[in-house]
Amino acid sequence: MRQQERKIDTRARLLTAAADLFAEHGIAGASVDAIAQRAGRTVGALYGHFASKDELLFAVVDEWLADTATVVAAELELADDAEGRLASLWQAVSQPSSARWLALEHEVWSHAIRHPLALDRLRARYVETWQGIAQLADRWPEFSGAGANAPAVVGVLLGLAMMNQVSPGSITQEMAVRTLHLLISSPDIQGATP
Template identity: 35%
Template sequence: MTRARLLAAAAEVFAESGVAGASVETIAERAGHTRGAFYGHFAGKDELVAALLEERTHREREEVAGLAAAGGDTWEALREWHRQRSVHVEQWLALRLELVRHTLNRAPGERSVLAGRETVAREALTGAVAHELGVDRAGAAFTALVVHALEDGLAIQRAIDPDSVPADAVVAATEMVLRGARRPGAGPGH
């Protein structure tokens, strides 16, 4: 329970103040706990960031897998999932961009706290793309990377001008990319 409160508080504080501007004390206070409680669960902010990303990534992966397993029109279910999720897109995007900035400021050779999250997200997308296209994972990896990058870019565009970018734009973009990927000779270098 304490860990969950710390994660929720961290997401809020990071979105408001940035990772660098967020103190352990502020996060702990927002969660209703002490600095000692924070260090009882996390070695520092980087570990907290990684845990926050991992938790969200796994939750989203389970939600999307549930949509696919439910049967019916998976594309329409994905559209609705994105529409519901869009309510929080600006808060999540602020956090994500702050974490990208934090990554850019890491010490040379230090692994990004985003790396693990991105690997999990790309692996999930790769599996879905491979299934949709009827190809092996190696053949689907580049298309999954493109879809993943589109999601980031469309989230930024939606935050800038929400009236011109529908909440489910990433689903339409994904369908378009997959249609292109089904063409003979499509893929990197073609």
């Protein structure tokens, strides 16, 4: 394996290890030593790839968003009606395997609230997500109101996922779908501003 290939491999290993440990033990609880060790490398290698622990965190989150967008897009194509597509969105955030993501999301929020730079990056990521929701209208007519309410759509998904995590089963798919349906199909929900 040439050095360049090893470098790419090391970066990937570090990102995976960091994602796992940040989710399991929190940002503060996951030491750079532990991350490097799980990746089969040492701290030296880690700092050769990322300037700081924070930069590593941002890289982890960015990679996660890209991966998820791809997966969700594919699942939306598989559904064959409006209900099915809304259910896909709910499934994406509520399935048990998303618990890891939710844990990481709370960590990032906690971190961002206190670090202006991190907050900017968090905001940029959500704006990107909102745009993705808005663009669903180009593909399916039932999302006609999604543009104006995209932040609310994401907020509802996030909030319901949280409740579902404290008490699994407390949120039914029907509840989620019906709430989302109200938001995506009402372009004028913001008020009667003509």
